[in-house]
Amino acid sequence: MGHLIPPSIMPFVLPVLYAVVIVAVLPLLAGYIVLMERKVMADMQARLGPMRVGPHGLLQPIADAVKLLLKEDIIPDKADRLMFWFAPLVSVTMALLAYSALAIGPAFQIADLNIGLLFILAISSLGIYGIVLGGWASNSHYSLLGALRSAAQLVSYETAAGLGLISVLLLAGSLSMKDIVQAQLDQGVWFGFSVPFGFFIYLVGSIAETNRAPFDLPEAESELVAGYMTEYSGFRWSLYFLAEYANMIIVAGIATTLFLGGWLRPGARYHEHIPGTGIEWLDALPALLTLGVALYSLKLAPTQPVKIQKIVMVLVAVLCLGVACVLAGALFAPPAVMQGIHGAFWFMAKVFAYIYAFLWIRFTFPRYRFDQLMRLGWRFLIPLALVNVIGVGVAIVLRQQFAWGPIVSLIPTTLATLGVAMLLAKDDAPVAEAQTAAGE
Amino acid sequence: MSDERTTKTISGMDSVNTTVLGADEIILNMGPQHPSTHGVLRVKLKLDGERVAGSECIIGYLHRGVEKIAEHRSYQQFAPYVDRMDYVAAVSNGLGYCEAVEKLLGTEAPPRARVVRTILTELQRIASHLLWLGTHALDIGALTPVFYCFREREEILKIFEKYCGARLTTHAFRIGGLQYETYDGFEEDTKRFCNDFAHKIDEYETLLTENRIWVGRTKGVGILNAADAIALGVTGPVLRASGVKWDLRRAQPYAAYDQYEFDIPTRETGDTYDRYVVRMEEMRQSRRICLQAVENIPTGPIMARIGKVLKPPPGEVYHSIEAPKGELGYYIVSDGTTQPYRVRVRPPSFINLQAFDKMAKGALIADVVAIIGTIDIVLGEVDR
Numbered sequence: 001m002g003h004l005i006p007p008s009i010m011p012f013v014l015p016v017l018y019a020v021v022i023v024a025v026l027p028l029l030a031g032y033i034v035l036m037e038r039k040v041m042a043d044m045q046a047r048l049g050p051m052r053v054g055p056h057g058l059l060q061p062i063a064d065a066v067k068l069l070l071k072e073d074i075i076p077d078k079a080d081r082l083m084f085w086f087a088p089l090v091s092v093t094m095a096l097l098a099y100s101a102l103a104i105g106p107a108f109q110i111a112d113l114n115i116g117l118l119f120i121l122a123i124s125s126l127g128i129y130g131i132v133l134g135g136w137a138s139n140s141h142y143s144l145l146g147a148l149r150s151a152a153q154l155v156s157y158e159t160a161a162g163l164g165l166i167s168v169l170l171l172a173g174s175l176s177m178k179d180i181v182q183a184q185l186d187q188g189v190w191f192g193f194s195v196p197f198g199f200f201i202y203l204v205g206s207i208a209e210t211n212r213a214p215f216d217l218p219e220a221e222s223e224l225v226a227g228y229m230t231e232y233s234g235f236r237w238s239l240y241f242l243a244e245y246a247n248m249i250i251v252a253g254i255a256t257t258l259f260l261g262g263w264l265r266p267g268a269r270y271h272e273h274i275p276g277t278g279i280e281w282l283d284a285l286p287a288l289l290t291l292g293v294a295l296y297s298l299k300l301a302p303t304q305p306v307k308i309q310k311i312v313m314v315l316v317a318v319l320c321l322g323v324a325c326v327l328a329g330a331l332f333a334p335p336a337v338m339q340g341i342h343g344a345f346w347f348m349a350k351v352f353a354y355i356y357a358f359l360w361i362r363f364t365f366p367r368y369r370f371d372q373l374m375r376l377g378w379r380f381l382i383p384l385a386l387v388n389v390i391g392v393g394v395a396i397v398l399r400q401q402f403a404w405g406p407i408v409s410l411i412p413t414t415l416a417t418l419g420v421a422m423l424l425a426k427d428d429a430p431v432a433e434a435q436t437a438a439g440e
Numbered sequence: 441m442s443d444e445r446t447t448k449t450i451s452g453m454d455s456v457n458t459t460v461l462g463a464d465e466i467i468l469n470m471g472p473q474h475p476s477t478h479g480v481l482r483v484k485l486k487l488d489g490e491r492v493a494g495s496e497c498i499i500g501y502l503h504r505g506v507e508k509i510a511e512h513r514s515y516q517q518f519a520p521y522v523d524r525m526d527y528v529a530a531v532s533n534g535l536g537y538c539e540a541v542e543k544l545l546g547t548e549a550p551p552r553a554r555v556v557r558t559i560l561t562e563l564q565r566i567a568s569h570l571l572w573l574g575t576h577a578l579d580i581g582a583l584t585p586v587f588y589c590f591r592e593r594e595e596i597l598k599i600f601e602k603y604c605g606a607r608l609t610t611h612a613f614r615i616g617g618l619q620y621e622t623y624d625g626f627e628e629d630t631k632r633f634c635n636d637f638a639h640k641i642d643e644y645e646t647l648l649t650e651n652r653i654w655v656g657r658t659k660g661v662g663i664l665n666a667a668d669a670i671a672l673g674v675t676g677p678v679l680r681a682s683g684v685k686w687d688l689r690r691a692q693p694y695a696a697y698d699q700y701e702f703d704i705p706t707r708e709t710g711d712t713y714d715r716y717v718v719r720m721e722e723m724r725q726s727r728r729i730c731l732q733a734v735e736n737i738p739t740g741p742i743m744a745r746i747g748k749v750l751k752p753p754p755g756e757v758y759h760s761i762e763a764p765k766g767e768l769g770y771y772i773v774s775d776g777t778t779q780p781y782r783v784r785v786r787p788p789s790f791i792n793l794q795a796f797d798k799m800a801k802g803a804l805i806a807d808v809v810a811i812i813g814t815i816d817i818v819l820g821e822v823d824r
Contacts (some may be wrong), residue, residue, distance in 0.1 A: 217806075364647075367657070369807065
């Protein structure tokens with residue numbers, strides 16, 4: 001096929017293909033994250049969750065999408081029509097654009113920018129315009145309050161999360177997503193383990209940035225009905241929804257890349273081969289895992305109450321089996337292909353684990369109040385992040401001066417940060433502050 | 441505004457002056473359609489940023505004229521209507537009404553009926569508090585406790601269903617005693633529930649009581665001191681959380697409460713956290729009462745001899761009980777006919793709601809939903 005494409009276009013072919021895949025797959029993925037959220041929630045709340053559409057609700061996201069797209073499109077009378085129309089587009093465009101620099105595998109990346117992380121942060125911060133404009137254009141008090149909360153929250157927590165990321169940048173010495181993963185391979189440790197406080201700060205910051213509970217104040221249902229989305233419905237609403245879940249994947253992707261080793265498999269430097277073959281033990285893990293899921297689905301299939309659900313369950317099993325075959329087949333493919341496929345597997349597995357942590361937190365904690373949120377951000381997270389950054393800087397000097405190992409050199413930093421965290425937490429203890437005294 | 445004429449505001453509140461607004465102030469209508477006003481309460485908030493500068497509760501969206509209906513029904517016919525006031529604690533409503541009419545007739549339910557009434561009413565208190573806990577936690581953003589609470593409440597409703605066939609608006613009692621004997625296994629069901637419930641309530645506490653966010657959201661929020669609480673006529677857990685040890689079950693015992701040992705939990709500060717602690721402890725005490733009562737249900741008749749047609753002598757009576765939400769009083773005037781001349785209900789939610797403005801002043805919007813939740817209102821009872 002190569003001779004059909006002029007060489008001047010050649011470098012763009014693969015990125016365009018990736019972009020099309022991402023734009024096509026992401027809404028589906030977001031839909032299934034919603035299903036996962038509802039199932040996890042149901043599991044924690046002693047109920048079943050969606051069970052009607054497809055076996056175990058597996059087709060629920062598709063039904064939801066169809067419903068949302070067919071709904072009447074309402075623009076409130078007094079709304080600013082242009083802005084009302086424009087705002088969700090900003091949100092969703094920025095969320096999708098951020099994917100261009102995310103490295104899902106060593107080769108699977110639209111653009112390997114040397115400022116990749118900075119680019120992602122900048123673009124996803126722009127997404128806030130969609131929320132603020134939407135809240136303002138709705139001409140509703142609930143929307144306005146939601147938008148204002150969102151803006152203030154993002155400013156506060158972006159700072160803390162950014163400082164959390166800087167600790168990794170110091171260790172990796174690069175902003176390119178690829179190089180950061182490579183650095184973790186070279187140093188032999190995921191940065192989440194070497195700078196746990198950087199990871200913690202980013203975790204908290206990223207929950208706040210994506211407006212998830214316990215920091216979901218911009219859309220706090222019990223307070224502001226739906227916050228900035230109150231006046232939105234149907235297609236526009238689903239764009240906001242898509243943006244929110246796309247952002248979740250983005251922050252999970254950043255965390256995976258920076259703290260959890262990106263596409264590296266656990267024990268990436270451990271090369272024990274299966275006797276008699278050129279295959280490493282740990283490389284067989286993904287195929288075995290998916291094979292397990294396939295067998296479990298097959299086992300579940302006969303227990304489904306309706307025939308069509310049995311069929312869909314078998315299809316799910318076949319799909320998993322297919323994935324397992326691909327993963328197993330990749331073991332015998334050239335190393336570049338193998339790494340691409342398995343890299344994507346590990347990357348997505350880590351992303352979903354991170355999102356699961358989001359959900360777990362959401363269904364466990366009550367919601368912060370606005371002033372408490374600000375206090376937590378400015379008086380706890382930012383000082384802690386600053387201490388952490390300074391500590392990492394000291395550790396790097398130690399490493400260069402005394403040739404300490406990458407983990408050993410960071411232990412004093414972690415301990416010092418832990419001490420500061422405990423001091424700050426004591427100061428931040430839930431004080432019975434009188435309402436009237438809690439001024440701005 | 442046209443709807444101002446048809447709805448009434450609770451008098452004695454600082455009215456929100458909608459014509460005079462500061463440059464940074466906005467008016468926010470919370471309700472009557474809002475996820476956390478627990479029905480059709482409308483709260484008009486004057487906001488300075490997120491801070492509440494003034495508030496006004498507008499009620500009447502669920503007014504059904506229950507008191508007026510009473511004037512056209514016989515005493516027995518009106519009994520099911522009272523279940524529809526505080527519809528999450530129907531058994532307590534029924535108890536108050538039946539006892540009030542019995543007082544008017546100068547009779548009393550037999551001992552067995554009184555003990556069964558006590559058990560069912562205490563189970564109802566637990567059910568009502570569970571519903572409060574779940575929705576209150578939901579308002580504050582804890583999504584999970586509500587399902588656990590409903591799971592336990594379901595067990596109580598099953599006992600009601602087995603006893604009288606209804607789960608929500610039970611009409612469990614009759615004037616003069618009980619219509620139904622307890623079913624076989626009533627004692628075992630109650631005991632089983634009480635024994636399980638001891639662990640369950642500890643579980644809820646692990647989710648909330650020492651949770652930093654929960655404490656931060658409830659401590660110091662919506663403070664109501666004892667003097668204000670008494671002046672506003674607040675009763676029930678809200679009053680006890682402000683440090684006033686006043687419980688009608690102890691102060692003027694009714695049903696069979698004089699036979700049982702139980703504590704009246706109180707707290708000092710009168711904030712949302714204290715009200716939470718008080719209600720949690722009350723559930724434990726209710727469980728204690730149930731266990732004592734179910735051990736020793738006297739035998740004997742379940743109905744007093746009052747005849748089929750009730751014609752109380754002319755006169756008036758006020759009888760009040762400690763409903764889950766506070767003092768539930770019935771003031772009944774008889775003119776000697778089969779129908780009451782006037783029934784006036786003193787609903788705890790209505791009176792307690794008056795404290796809202798005092799609690800909400802200077803709070804944030806997020807506190808407003810916490811405060812509405814902590815008062816534990818049921819609009820069916822507020823509007824009647």
